[in-house]
Amino acid sequence: MRTLKKQGFKLPYLGKEIFIKLTRMGLDYEQGIFLIRDLNNIENIRDFLSEILNEKTVFTQICLICRKDFLCTECKHYSECPTKDLPLPCICEKCSQKNNLYEQYLKLDK
Amino acid sequence: MNQNDAVMWTEKYRPKTLDEIVNLKDVVESLKAFLRKPATMPHLLFAGRPGTGKTTIALCIAKQLLGVSWRSFALELNASDERGIKMVRERVKTFSRYSRGSLASIPYALVILDECDQMTSSAQTALRRIMETSSHTCRFILICNYSSKIIEPIQSRCAIFRFSTLKQEDVVKHLKYVAEMEHINLHSNAAKTIVEFSEGDLRRAINILQTSAVYEDGKMINEQTILRVVGQASPKQIQLMLNKALSGKLIDARNMLYELMTTYGFSGVDIIRQMHRELFRLQHLSQKEKAELIGVFGEYDFRLSEGANEDIQLSALLAQLTRFSESRGNSANG
Amino acid sequence: MDNLMWVEKYRPKTVAEVIGNEDAKASFTNWLIKKRREKAVLLYGPAGIGKSTLVYAAAHDFKYNVVEMNASDIRTRKAIMKMAAPAVSLSSLDEFSFETKGNLLLLDEVDGIFGQQDRGGVGAIVKIIQNSRIPIILTANNIEIQKLRPLKKICHLIRFRRVRIPLIVAFLRRICQAENIPAEKEALEILAQNSLGDVRSAINDLQTFCESRKILRKDDVQFIPLRNRGFNIYDTLKGMFSANSSVEAMKILNNSLIDYDTLLLSIHDNLPLHYKNPEKLAIAYEALSKADVFRGRIQNEEWRLLKYVFEFLSQSTTIAPGEFQPFNFIFPPTKRYLLMRTSAERTLLKTICTRIGAKCHVSQKTANSEYLPFLKIIFRKKSDQASQLAKWLRLDNSSINYLKKTN
Numbered sequence: 001m002r003t004l005k006k007q008g009f010k011l012p013y014l015g016k017e018i019f020i021k022l023t024r025m026g027l028d029y030e031q032g033i034f035l036i037r038d039l040n041n042i043e044n045i046r047d048f049l050s051e052i053l054n055e056k057t058v059f060t061q062i063c064l065i066c067r068k069d070f071l072c073t074e075c076k077h078y079s080e081c082p083t084k085d086l087p088l089p090c091i092c093e094k095c096s097q098k099n100n101l102y103e104q105y106l107k108l109d110k
Numbered sequence: 111m112n113q114n115d116a117v118m119w120t121e122k123y124r125p126k127t128l129d130e131i132v133n134l135k136d137v138v139e140s141l142k143a144f145l146r147k148p149a150t151m152p153h154l155l156f157a158g159r160p161g162t163g164k165t166t167i168a169l170c171i172a173k174q175l176l177g178v179s180w181r182s183f184a185l186e187l188n189a190s191d192e193r194g195i196k197m198v199r200e201r202v203k204t205f206s207r208y209s210r211g212s213l214a215s216i217p218y219a220l221v222i223l224d225e226c227d228q229m230t231s232s233a234q235t236a237l238r239r240i241m242e243t244s245s246h247t248c249r250f251i252l253i254c255n256y257s258s259k260i261i262e263p264i265q266s267r268c269a270i271f272r273f274s275t276l277k278q279e280d281v282v283k284h285l286k287y288v289a290e291m292e293h294i295n296l297h298s299n300a301a302k303t304i305v306e307f308s309e310g311d312l313r314r315a316i317n318i319l320q321t322s323a324v325y326e327d328g329k330m331i332n333e334q335t336i337l338r339v340v341g342q343a344s345p346k347q348i349q350l351m352l353n354k355a356l357s358g359k360l361i362d363a364r365n366m367l368y369e370l371m372t373t374y375g376f377s378g379v380d381i382i383r384q385m386h387r388e389l390f391r392l393q394h395l396s397q398k399e400k401a402e403l404i405g406v407f408g409e410y411d412f413r414l415s416e417g418a419n420e421d422i423q424l425s426a427l428l429a430q431l432t433r434f435s436e437s438r439g440n441s442a443n444g
Numbered sequence: 445m446d447n448l449m450w451v452e453k454y455r456p457k458t459v460a461e462v463i464g465n466e467d468a469k470a471s472f473t474n475w476l477i478k479k480r481r482e483k484a485v486l487l488y489g490p491a492g493i494g495k496s497t498l499v500y501a502a503a504h505d506f507k508y509n510v511v512e513m514n515a516s517d518i519r520t521r522k523a524i525m526k527m528a529a530p531a532v533s534l535s536s537l538d539e540f541s542f543e544t545k546g547n548l549l550l551l552d553e554v555d556g557i558f559g560q561q562d563r564g565g566v567g568a569i570v571k572i573i574q575n576s577r578i579p580i581i582l583t584a585n586n587i588e589i590q591k592l593r594p595l596k597k598i599c600h601l602i603r604f605r606r607v608r609i610p611l612i613v614a615f616l617r618r619i620c621q622a623e624n625i626p627a628e629k630e631a632l633e634i635l636a637q638n639s640l641g642d643v644r645s646a647i648n649d650l651q652t653f654c655e656s657r658k659i660l661r662k663d664d665v666q667f668i669p670l671r672n673r674g675f676n677i678y679d680t681l682k683g684m685f686s687a688n689s690s691v692e693a694m695k696i697l698n699n700s701l702i703d704y705d706t707l708l709l710s711i712h713d714n715l716p717l718h719y720k721n722p723e724k725l726a727i728a729y730e731a732l733s734k735a736d737v738f739r740g741r742i743q744n745e746e747w748r749l750l751k752y753v754f755e756f757l758s759q760s761t762t763i764a765p766g767e768f769q770p771f772n773f774i775f776p777p778t779k780r781y782l783l784m785r786t787s788a789e790r791t792l793l794k795t796i797c798t799r800i801g802a803k804c805h806v807s808q809k810t811a812n813s814e815y816l817p818f819l820k821i822i823f824r825k826k827s828d829q830a831s832q833l834a835k836w837l838r839l840d841n842s843s844i845n846y847l848k849k850t851n
Contacts, residue, residue: 039467040603044770064466077609080637089466091610101614106460116832118804118815160814165805188807191798225807314814321818324826343817358722380813413733418705418740422712422732429729432722 002057003071004049006087008033011049018052042086058085063092065104119320120313123288128170133280134163137271141167144269145174148217153241153250155265157257158273161311168222168251176216183216189225195233198223199240206247222251227259234261241267255379256415275310284312285319294323295330303336307387318343340387345370348384352392355431363428368421378420382411382427399434406430450651451644454619459501462494463615463643464607469498471602476579477506482600484573484580486554488587489604492642495583499550508579512550547578555584555592570594586678590774606641609633615643616650620660627660634665677702678773681710684761685718686768693758704753708736711760713774724763731760792846799837816847823847 011034014022023029025045026038036042042059050057060069070092072084091101098104125131128138128145144151154171156164172184185205192198202221221244229237241250241264250268254260257270282301289296300322308315322331322339347366354363370376376384386407389400410427417423456462459469468487475485487495503510551569573580573595587596613629613636620627635653639646653665683696700707712732719725735756742749793812800811800819823830823844834844 040601075610077633077637081609082606082641083608086605088605088608089464090608091614096610096613099617101610102463102618105463105611105614108460116829117836118833121804160810169805186805188801188809190807190809191801225809317815317818321821324822324829327826339818339821342821360722360725361716364716376813377809410733413737416740417733417736419708419712419736422708422736425712426729426733426736429722429726433726 002049002053002055003060004034004057004087005060005069006036006062008035010034012053014052021048036087039088042088046085059087061087061090061092063095064089064108065091065095065098065101068092118317119288119292120316123284123291123316124166125170126173128167128174131163131167131170132284133276134167134273137167137273140269140271141171145171148175151249151269153245153252153268155252155254155257155260155268155270156273157254157260157270159255159275159310161308161313161315162273162275163312164253164273165222165224168220168253171251172220172222176220184220184222186222187224189223189229189233195229195236198233198237202240202244202248206244218246219248220251221248222253224253226252226264227254227256231261234264238263238267259415276312278305281305281308281310281312281315285315288316288319289323289331292323294319295328297330297332299333300331300336303333307336307340309383309386344384344387348381349388351428352385352388352431355428356434358432360425360429360432363432364425367424367428371420378414378424379411381424382407382414385427403431403434449648450619450623451647454615454622454647456494456497456501457504459498459505462498462501463611464494464641465489465498465604468602468604472498473502473506475600475602476502476508480579480600482598483576484582484595484599485602486582486584486587486595486599487602487604488584490606490642491585492639492644493604493607494643495604496550496552499548499581499583503548508546508548510548510550512552549576549578549580551580551582553584554582554595555586555589566591566594570598573598586676588678588773590772593772607643608641609636612636612639612641612643612646616646619647619650620654623654625654625658625660627654628662630662631660631665634662638665677706677710680707681714681773682770684711684758685714687758687762688765690755690758690762693762694754697754697758704739704750704757707757708732708739708753710774711757714771715760717771717774718761718768719764721764728760728763731756731763735760789846792842796837796839796843796846799839799843803837820847824849 010032019029022034022045025041025048026036027045028035028037036045046057046059058072060071062069072078072081075081075090075093078084095101095104128142131138154168156168158164169184172180176183185201187198187201189198192201205221206219223237226234226237238261241248252260252264252268257265257272282298282305285301285304286296288294289301296319304315304318304322308318318336318339319331321343322335325331325339326335347370351363351366351370354360354366367381370381371378386404389395389403389407392400395403406427410423410430413426414420414423459473462469472485472487475482487498489495500510502508549572554566554569569582582595582599584592587601613632616632616635617627617629620632631653632650635646635649639649649665650660654660657664680696680700680702684693687693687696697707702710715728715732716725719728735753738749738752738756742753793816794808797808797811797816800806800815801808804811804815806814819833822833824847830844830848839847
């Protein structure tokens with residue numbers, strides 16, 4: 001399984017055509033790192049990368065509250081989650097335990 | 111050619127009495143028996159391909175049963191024209207009320223309902239009830255192409271008559287008769303060609319003949335004439351669509367199909383018939399290929415009658431044709 | 445005790461309060477308050493995740509007034525122009541309090557506009573966007589339908605996704621706290637999972653279960669009937685075309701909300717887009733044709749035949765398993781209406797066919813296919829024959845001219 005960090009990730013050399021396709025799908029490229037510019041088609045990017053890298057490709061999550069990285073596979077809701085393995089904002093297991101979670105959420109600077 | 115009273119020859123030469131009808135001997139005999147004792151006649155169901163005499167015989171019955179003013183006591187309806195079963199019911203109701211017990215010589219009124227196989231089964235169920243409630247004042251003559259599409263409760267209330275397709279010789283005979291009456295020079299090859307293109311539909315054969323006569327305007331009608339007339343009667347799009355399909359371009363072919371059905375208003379059956387005819391005229395197919403294609407056509411013609419969606423069956427037919435493009439490799443299609 | 449529905453009572457009023465889709469939220473507010481490249485934005489995603497809520501919340505935060513039109517109520521071009529036009533012109537600013545920055549036009553559920561009755565609906569919206577001086581916001585559940593292509597070209601697209609479970613749980617907990625109903629964490633988790641990312645239904649479910657209870661326990665919601673989240677048409681089509689076997693496709697079918705008649709036609713529309721190889725397309729169409737035949741045979745409630753319909757439908761989409769490439773689905777199914785170029789022509793044709801039908805004892809349909817083509821040739825060729833026939837058929841001059849013209 002290949003893990004790509006939400007904040008930016010590297011990929012092996014894939015050729016010009018694929019590079020162009022990826023940029024069209026919503027990735028930017030800066031100083032050797034791929035960044036996510038547009039989340040609209042992120043499922044397609046994930047599936048596409050899985051296909052050409054020939055292994056299941058997933059993105060990490062960043063917890064909104066504690067700002068730490070984590071993987072979807074660590075989450076207890078993994079099987080029910082409709083957006084698993086996609087780099088969308090989420091809350092890690094530990095922070096989910098907090099009682100005043102919503103208040104903390106409101107205070108976040110988004 | 112008679113200029114004074116131009117009418118459609120399909121009407122001019124339509125038999126007016128049962129005795130005038132040349133073929134369909136067994137149908138005619140049974141009906142004559144009913145007509146001798148009108149009270150014994152049940153509802154009738156006429157089933158058969160287009161142009162085989164169903165409407166003609168229905169009208170003969172009407173004339174014989176109802177006499178001179180038969181038009182007042184016979185109601186002609188087409189399932190496709192009427193907006194749904196409610197309208198049919200209204201018209202039958204009004205009609206049966208108006209015609210009830212008017213004349214002692216009239217046993218009952220007649221309702222001739224054509225194209226009933228195109229009614230949905232729920233509409234047919236309603237029709238059955240209409241038939242029941244008006245049975246003391248009306249008899250129904252139901253006309254359809256496929257009796258299998260008529261629901262069982264209706265079938266069981268009718269005497270069913272099957273109208274087989276006319277034999278080629280009979281069609282030729284009739285065409286020659288009309289040609290003689292109209293003082294037209296009809297080459298026998300032309301007659302044969304008309305027969306080929308009409309596929310047992312006498313009405314169509316006569317229309318082709320009449321149109322050809324106008325086209326030649328006194329000159330002899332030969333095979334070329336027929337081909338030209340039929341070609342003109344068939345939109346170019348049919349051939350184009352066929353060619354698109356045969357060259358593997360299904361989406362284009364399908365779009366043309368939709369256009370044919372919307373702009374020209376052709377039904378699925380019409381289109382398949384016209385495609386069939388166009389097939390004849392395609393020069394670049396081998397006999398073997400044509401034979402294979404005819405098999406495919408036959409299958410889909412049948413499925414058209416069974417299936418629910420004409421679009422799907424015709425598109426599927428076009429899709430089968432695209433296979434021919436593959437097997438033919440890169441040879442040029444028209 | 446207030447009788448408010450909780451979805452209303454706890455509806456977020458500010459952008460910060462809206463849970464989920466943080467990136468989409470940011471993108472939207474950026475679009476709204478900064479210099480916009482596009483005049484309109486299209487927010488798309490499943491139902492109940494907060495698209496309209498966000499719009500109102502943003503309007504509140506940034507002091508706009510929302511003029512809303514539900515596109516599925518107002519479908520025709522005329523209606524849209526009538527309602528939206530005043531809102532998008534400058535003059536309407538006078539009608540509103542000077543505390544607002546102006547109006548926002550919200551067209552909800554634009555994917556509800558489709559079908560022949562709505563001809564011009566999407567075109568009208570495009571026009572409005574082009575001529576508008578105020579921000580326009582469109583929402584939709586599914587933008588993969590062809591009808592919306594013109595809109596996709598001119599709008600800033602922002603995708604909304606189902607809200608993730610921990611966030612929904614947090615929100616539900618907050619409601620429970622406000623309502624003074626202690627709730628077990630597992631109970632809230634089950635409700636959140638069950639909602640499949642639809643916050644609105646999660647709240648509704650919560651309210652339903654809390655209705656008669658003082659405490660919400662896990663066991664209370666344990667056997668909640670799974671919201672019938674059958675597949676919508678997009679998911680059904682995608683599922684069936686990308687399935688790896690006809691068995692898998694059948695599973696999708698069984699879970700689909702779409703009626704099989706619509707499915708038959710939809711698959712028919714989309715088959716050539718999926719199969720590029722003519723051979724495979726032909727095989728697929730064979731299967732579809734059989735499905736249709738069985739559908740046609742279901743006359744007298746013989747629903748047992750339905751399994752054959754499903755069987756062949758599943759086959760038709762899985763002739764080439766593993767070769768699925770996403771494409772833009774055509775939906776809703778192409779409907780053919782008897783369209784002529786103009787309705788005047790249509791009426792004329794109908795008149796002619798009625799006359800033929802009356803004289804020749806045929807239906808209009810038959811007149812159209814069996815007599816009309818020949819009459820056209822006769823009328824084009826020979827005028828005295830034609831005028832005699834015209835008399836017999838009782839055709840007026842415009843009918844005669846129609847028959848005479850070469851098309």
